[in-house]
Each structure stands twice: as structure tokens, then as C-alpha cells.
Amino acid sequence: MSIDQKPVAVPSVEAPHPELAPVDHGRRLIRIETSRIAALLPVRSVIVCVVLLVVIFGAGLASTTIGAYEVDFASVIRAIVDPSSDPDIRQVVFEWRLPRALFAVLCGAALALAGGIFQSLTRNPLGSPDIIGFGTGAQFGVTLVMVVLELNTYMLKAAGALVGGLFTALLVYVLASKNTMSSFRLIIVGIGVSAGLGSLTSWILISVSVEKAMMAATWGAGSLASLGFDQLIPAAIVFVIVTLLSLPLARTLPVLEMGDDAATSLGISPGRTRLAAMVLGVALIALVTAAAGPISFIALAAPQISQRLTRSNTPMGTVSVMLTGAALVVVSDAVAQLVAVPVGVVTVSVGGIYLAWLLAAQYARRT
Template identity: 80%
Template sequence: MSDATRATHGVDFGRRELRVETPRLAWAIPHRSLIVSGALAIVVLVFGVASMSIGSYDVSFADVVRALVDPNVDPDSRQVVFEWRFPRVLFAVLCGAALALSGGIFQSLTRNPLGSPDIIGFGVGAQFGVTLVMVVLGLNTYMFKAAGALVGGLVTALIVYVLAMKRTVSSFRLIIVGIGVSAGLGSLTSWILISVSVEKAMMAATWGAGSIASLGFDQLIPAALVFAVVAVAALPLNRTLPVLEMGDDAATALGVHPGRTRFLAMVLGVALVALVTAAAGPISFIALAAPQISQRLTRTNTPMGMAPLMLTGAALVVVSDAAAQLLFVPVGVVTVSIGGVYLAWLLATQYARRA
């Protein structure tokens, strides 16, 4: 039967895949995932270069490219592009990839598109931990903020899971409890800010808007190293979490340990949120939107597809940061605005399916 005849009869013979085999490893990559990943990489590249041409010092698109590839270009242009603006774009890519991967992990764990760290409170817990470290303890270095974000996120995750536990952890109960814990931590953060000096409150409020404008290579290098370690540790989740989505019994029968997998996934997901929160502040809704957008683009039945997932998050943050520069606002303001519209649409579609 020809391809045209198959298409006419509407028979699905599976997705085309690129198979890679070695003596020890073999894996298959769907063609659609490769195409989507390539398109997203082009979006990141084009908008990244375009964003480096925006600013008080006027640099054309072509001059940006020359400044990146030619060390002998005009020194002023190279300093502006390579030393000041290039780290910002790399941070946008890093933050987007980390948040998207974290969102994919938690949405796969909860088997719910609302199960992102923004909704279930882990991001707010990380923000609360950094606020304590910055405002109460007066420690404003990246390592202390990273430690505060990680501890705050993990403690919040533990509280949410304990409160949501009733024999088993229901995804709906987890989301509801997470929303309540998130609201409580948000109130505590506000109480801390109104209880300290105006200078400290303004410092924390500026950081809380979510901005990558003042970040450079000094902050990028340690953040990239941490992200690389966490991303490598998360690679097995690309295989085990989709299996876990079928249920604990099926996962156990297929050789996946549910408890151990959930614990590892939770720690790595919180670590990714903490990494971004410590460096740039809370950049909301990327973890919520990126997994769902990636899943629809690749037409898969799971939010865990690491390459297109992370590229989707990177594209969202890079485009949002370009818009933020044109509007003279922090990138977190743009992502909140876009994410609020997306959340309303997601809730409406969820309600329509149940009606």
C-alpha cells in the first residue's frame, strides 16, 4: 500500500524516527522532535542576536554578529555586545532551559498541566528562602542565595507533600495544597519586607521582579556548571518519568522504582528552580507554559522530552527578554503578563474538558 493510500484511509503507522545504535547504547529520536528543536534553536539565535542590538548604545544586527565572531572589530562595539549583552542572552537561555525542565519534571510527576513549581508553591518557597538570606541575614552573594533558594524550595516541597499525603499523593490534592502553601509563604515574604528598612525592602523588591539585566560572566559560569550537573543527573528521568505516568504498578513491573524516582525528580526539579531564583529572581510561568507548548509542538503524550522542552523554555525567555528591553521592564514582568493569559486559557480548557 502506498503512502498516499495509507493517508487516504487515515491509518497511523507510527512516527518516523532517527535510530542511533552503538555496541552498548541504542536510541531513537523522532523526526518531528528534531525539526522542532532546530526551529526553536533558530528562534533563540535570531531573537538573541536581535536583543543584543537593543539598548542605549546603538548596534545594528550585522554589527552584533561581527562583534561576536571577529575579535578585531571596533573595541567599543565588542565590549558592549560581548561583555555586557552576550551574558544576558546566555542567562536567558540558561534560565529558560532550567525552568522548562523543572516544569516538565513536576508536570510529569503530578500528571497534570497545572503541576508546575509556580502553582504548587516550590518557586515561592525558593523565593522565600532567598528573601530570608538577603533581608534577614544580610547575605547577598550568589552562593548564599542559591543555598537559601534550595533549602526554601526543598522544605516547601516537603511540607506540600506531607500535607497532601493521604495514603497516596493525589495530583489534584497536591496542587490545591501547593496553592495554599504558596499563598501563606507569599504573605510571610510581604510581612518580612514591610518589617525591614526601606533600603533592604527595595533591594529585595527589585530582585523579586525577576531580572537578568545586571548579570555577567561572573554569575553565569557557576550557574552554568550547576545546571550542567543537574541536567546530566536528570537524563534518566527522560525515560523513567513517562513510565511512572502509567501508574506505580506498571512502573514497578517495568523496573522503575516509584519512590526513589519521585524523590530524585523532586530534588532535581527544586534545584533547577533554586538555580534560576538565586541568580535572576523569580521568573514566573515559564515552568508552567513551556512543557505544554513543547508537548503540543512535538505531539507527544508526555511533557518530558528534554531537548525540545529546554529549547522551548529558552526561546520563551529570550523572546520575553527582548520584549522587556523594548518596554524598559524586567523580564519577570513580561513572563507574568504572558503567563497569566496562558494560565487563564489552560484553566478554561481544563474546565471545558470536564464539563
């Protein structure tokens, strides 16, 4: 006897998808996610940036109280927020001291960003415009414009600094790119070119009148005194433009640090990236040199200090690097006003100590 068996439909039960385990990045992160933006911000970097902003604001406010005309903190704040306050104090704060403090922020941020670009480009903490000669080239260009051509406007000095810096960058790049590009060779060639340009600058200064030489020497010390909104506004516009153009480098330069082959495989052109980085880095140096003269060692120290504070693996952390540079210059300028010297003297003194420590640390790691 046959028994017909009807198939029994067994409902299929889909296995539940296991939840994706969160990725452990090794550090605490803040997640920002909207319909258009998604980002992960390290908590440590955010805290460092907030602390640096507090330092910049505090030191900048303190610098506006320093000078022959004594003004206390309360009077400075009242002059800033209250248009009906004492007109004499408002004139001192707004026309003399506030532009200087804002210029210190701008110069520090520009120098630090330039230093981060070149240190990432050369993959060497010594690959700073101060060391490889680009700053000296910009200084040489401004010296020619001021002393030889007798032109002293900001835009013409900026053009001279840009041309001098780009010429130096091209010369160093050509001399150092024999067969393959080496960061060590680039630094050594840059030091040699910087020494040569420094000698030419000295020869020019001893060949002109004492008045011209004194004017160039005063500018060459690096000072933020006598700078007003007339110089600040065009400098700020150029700085914003160059900074916006530099933002893509924060993504491409860290990839280029892994080597040309890795960068090419990820769709990045090494030659085009290096050219853009050099032009933008020199433009930032020219921006500062034309206005305030050579302010040394900020481009060398700020990226390394920022990298250690945020524990980043690249000196190209844009926001933290710029805030570190701004804090260094604002604090240095406040100290310079207290001891009545140009800010460049303070940064050279501090930077020289930092450079000696950096060289000793690198030598200790190799031995």
C-alpha cells in the first residue's frame, strides 16, 4: 500500500547578521556623521587644539597690555567690546597693539603650515624652510627689492620674496635630484645654497649706504612692530587662499611619505604633488617674510611639537600644526616686547636650543 506524502513547507529562518564589531583605532575618537559629512576626530587632538586656542587668546591679550602706554586687562577688554570706552585706549589697542597680535597669529600659522609641508615632503624633521634655504631665498628676494630696486611696498616685497623662494626651491631641487631624490641630499644641498645666498645678501648690504643697510638689517631681524591693518588685510586674504589650496596636501603628502610606488598605486602623482607642495610652502614663507622679515625656527619646531602633542604619525596635521605655530609666535612676541627685542631674536634663541636637542636626539637614535 502506497502512502502519498505531501511535501511539508518548512519556513526558512534567516540567520541573524552578527553586529559588526567596532574597529579599535588604539585611541579615543569623536564620531561626526551627517548626511554630507562623516569624520572621526581624535579626542586628544581636540583637547590639544582647545588648549592651544586658550594659550593664543591669553598670550595675545597679554601682549596688548605691554608697551610704553600702560593698559590693564580690564581696559583692553572694555576697549574691544565697548565702542564708547576711552578713545585714547581704543586707539592704542586697535591701531597699534591688536594688529600686531593678529599678525603674530597669522605668521605663526603660516610658518608652521609651511614647515609641516616641507617636513612631510622630505620625510625628515630637519626638512624645514629654515634649514633647506627656502626662507633665505625669500629673504634674498626681499633684500633685492628693498635695497637694490628701492621699492618698499608690501605687495612688491611679497613678490620679491615669492620669486626668491621659488628660485631657491628650483635650484635646490635640480641640484638634489640627481638620479633619485633623497631627503638627506636635499637638506645638505639646501644648507649649501642657503649659505651662498646669505653671503650674497651680506655682500649687497656692505655695498650700499649705511641708511639702506640699517633699514634692511632692522627688517632682517624679524619684527612685528609697526604693522597695521593695511598690511594685515591683504596678508590675511593671501593666507586664506593659500591655506585652502593646501588642504588637499593633508591627504596626499602622508601617502607620499610611504614612497612613490605606494602613492602612484593609490592614484597620486608624486611629481605633481611635490611641485604643488613646494609652490604653496614657498608662498606661505614669502607671505611672512614680506611683512615681518625672517622669523626663524617656527617652521622647524611647530610641526614636531604638534606631532608630539597629538601623537600623530605625520607632521602634516593642518589645524593642530597651525595652532601650535600661532601659539609659539604669540608667546615669543609677548616675551620680545617685555625685553624690547624683535620677535625674530626670541625665536632664534628658542629655536637654536630646540635644533640642538633635535640633532642630539637623532644622533642618539642612530648610535
